[in-house]
Amino acid sequence: MCGIWAVFGSDENVSVQCNASHMITHRGPDAFRIENIHHFQNCCLGFHRLFILDDLRGMQPMRLYTYPHTYLIYNGEIYNHKALAKEFDMMLSTEVDGESIIHLYQTHGPVAMAEQLDGEFAFCILDTANRKVILGRDTFGIKPLFRFCTKEGFLAVCSEAKGLFGLSHSQNDAELQIESLPPGHVEVYDLDIEGHASLSQRVCFNKAGQIPKYQLALPTEAYTNNVKENVAMLIERAVEKRLMAERRVGCLLSGGLDSSLVTALVVKLSKKLGLTYPIQTFSIGMEGSPDLKAAKKVANFLGTEHHEILMTPEEGLQAIEDTIRHLESYDVTTVRASVGMFLLSKYIHDNTDTVVILSGEGADEVAQGYIYFHQAPSAQAAHEESVRLMEDLHLYDVLRADKATAAWGLEIRVPFLDHQFTSYYLSLDPEIRQPKQGIEKHLIRSSFDGSGLLPNEILWRPKEAFSDGVSSVEKSWFEIIQDDCNEKISKKELDSAPSVYPHNPPRTREALYFRKLFEKHYPGKGYWIPYFWMPSWSETNDPSARTLKHYKQ
Template sequence: MCGIWAVFGSEDDVSVQCHAVHKIGHRGPDAFRIENIQHFENCCLGFHRLSIVDDMLGMQPMRLYTHPQIWLIYNGEIYNHKQLDKDFKLNVSTNCDGEPMIHLYDKLRVEGPDAMAAQLDGVFAFCIMDTANRKVILGRDTYGVRPLFRVHTADNGFLGVCSEAKGLLGLSHGSKNGVEPFLPGHVEVYKLDLQGRATLESRTCFNSPGQIPKYRTLASPDSNNMKENIRTLFEAAVSKRLMADRRVGCMLSGGLDSSVVAALLVKQSKELGIKYPIQSFAVGMKNSPDLKAARKVAKHLGTEHHEKIFTAEEALEIIPEVIDKLESYDITTVRASVGMYLISKYIRNKTDTTVVLSGEGADELAQGYIYFHNAPSAEEANEESRRLLKDLYMYDVLRGDRTTAGHGLEIRVPFLDHQFTSYYLSLPAEDRQPKEGVEKFLLRSSFDDGKLLPRDILWRPKEAFSDGIASAEKSWFQIVQEHCDKKINDTELEEAIKKYPHNTPRTKEALFYRKTFEEKFPEKGHWIPYMWMPKWVSTDDPSARTLKHYKQSA
């Protein structure tokens, strides 16, 4: 995980503007660099580094002696960087996975930068500055796993780019104009004038959920057996994400998603001869369902298991800090982020693991949310799954990024592997629905060969993360609601519709989150287009435990 920041066409002295880059210093605690671009007095690139690959030569902004006119800053991992070097004869000079982006941008100049982005198997948010052609190119991966915000004011040509919105709000232009999330799967090209002012030339969608990869894949679904293909592609998705010079571990809740990831991580680390034991990390209140289930999985896999046990008081106290890091007030996102933020802090302070694999994306892709049992048809369930994946960058992907990056960690999410998701979504809609009263039936049955995990783990009923970290007797959402009832009075809630016409808070908990958000990010409520809620059910609360189909595991 790293932090990128850039401004172009600043009317103010960039030496003043560039102080804003330090607002994202938590993303890259290992090194920092900022560069004023020669002959572009109003342009500046900044970078906070978390060193994962090529400690010696991986610093940014990156330039190559073969392409001195091209500057690159990016946050992400390009898993097929070695394959790209071979296929396109790039003659790379470092082990840094991002270097091929510079070569490809130059080599595919006629096809365009969207053609370059479409060749990247990985997760990324990048900013390329081409000084010879006076261009700036921005791009972001298919699911927005790596964050990117930008502000562009057409009237004066100011362009600001940052991994998090807070790095742009302090700028004289950015604070007054529309700081917005950059759309996943898109590339934008800007033309710079002699003063470095930017004009948008083009915006292209180079990839979307379910679209087949254009790059050469590292594993292919060659079998006629779809379950075998699912196993093959997902094992490849995990294998790619072991690319690191730092220690790799995994989040472990004891549910299906994190358990499958952990099991494959342990299996492949042994096959690769990795010397250190895999560390697994669980979080919860004393005797929570997730802690119990995670211990069972960890014992089966033989991981070096760690637990962060927290109290209700500890969790409630950090909510404002979590909202600041998230840049969100969505109820589900905030609730689920508290536990993940606490375990990330523990990992940073108590261990030497820097890269953590996690199970985000499985519920959206494999229809794991309990409300999918109520889908009117297979096709409507398919449409809902694709919608969730399209918007994931504003909810669970955002949560995973901010809670880990907030403590200088890098999260990797194999369930959102581009190749794996495109294959899974190509399967018949009927096969991807819940079956026999069990969500993610196809995914579970694909690994039900007795080799990876015991059946009672593989078929453990769905437990939402924000619920599983609390006790069975009293859910986390109930603890938060009781806390917010004391913080917000009835009159405030009644008047909320006047103060917040967009996403009007309907509960005291929602209003508490919104007020806390507005203190940090005034008038930015539009960053969240809607509040995440289950579909096809009648409920006022997004917690899985409020739904009729919910069944707690033993």
């Protein structure tokens, strides 16, 4: 996890504009570098580094002596970089995974290069020889990337939208169309002699929910005739590749299936890989939280160095504004679920040396884990809903996971969004991917049944949404927020909200409170969220799982 920032074709003082890059210092606390490109007018590249691999040679912008006209800044990890080096006979000069991006760009071009990458990434390439800028983002948008390009040709790029405010003098920030690069896309910009940019190509190299074009599938002989064996094998391999790090690795552990399974595999594989430190696990919740109870049971079973953080209602309420500022979102579900992760990440940063953390995000979208999937009218409808969720992940759960952890200089990795696993899983008959016997993610659970990785009571524990799991049984976190908002937002203010915010008009005092905090930091940017996340096929006015009729107490 790092932070990247760049401007091209600026008519203003570039050195002054570079101050904006410090808005994302939290993403890379280990080092910072800003570089004006010599003999290339009005261009500047900035990089905030979180050291994960090759401490000595991993600083960016990266340039290779073999390709001196190509500059690279990127955020993320390329898990197949060693395999790519062998397959394409690369002469590597560092241990940095991103070096393969430069080699592939030079030999295969921007789109074919992106199609070969197995990982979580967002990159910006400056090719001074051909006067081009190339932007790219991974299939699921796990790593964020924002940009805008004015009609005058001023292009600005950043890992977070907040780093782009105050840059353009042709428009004020409220009018400026700051947008995220769509996941699975590559954009190519041409630069004129003065460095002004114009979009010349946008290509979708891979769409969420589709089998990737590139050859990432395992050899046929690696698969068995047993679907459950294949599922278990692919999930384990997804976890193993995400242990690639020279910094300490830990796990977020809620006690639910997804995080517990990831943690169990990390513990198993850490012994295989010879990691010399105990795996740390981290849980957060209020007094009486079902997550805390389940997570402690998992930690004791696995023998991890467990950290349990108690969150008071007051601490949670006080953290809402900072959480929204870092999230750059006002979606009700996202904000609710992010507060606990935001505070937990702060604890990890302040009290431990763990930097890389694995988490269970993505499993609910890929494997139909949300409770409302029990109400799907058909297997095909459930499959289509799963694909829709995966396409929009970058706006909700993946956004939450990245920004709530990046706020405190941590890198999160999400094995359930591995290309090999998602490609195989989505190719299976929709009928066997539906909830079975009243249990969501039945296929994944049964794939590990009898493995001994987890106690059965955890492996088959019913779904608990994260924002609900941190709550006490007596009073849910969302009810605490709503009670607070009832005092802060009047009925008159709520009644006038649709005229003040015609896009995604707030329907509740909680939604209006979140929107006001968002607009305080990002005025006029409500369009960043296309709609409020809500469960499908369910009669509810609130996204909390605890409001659903089929919620399991």
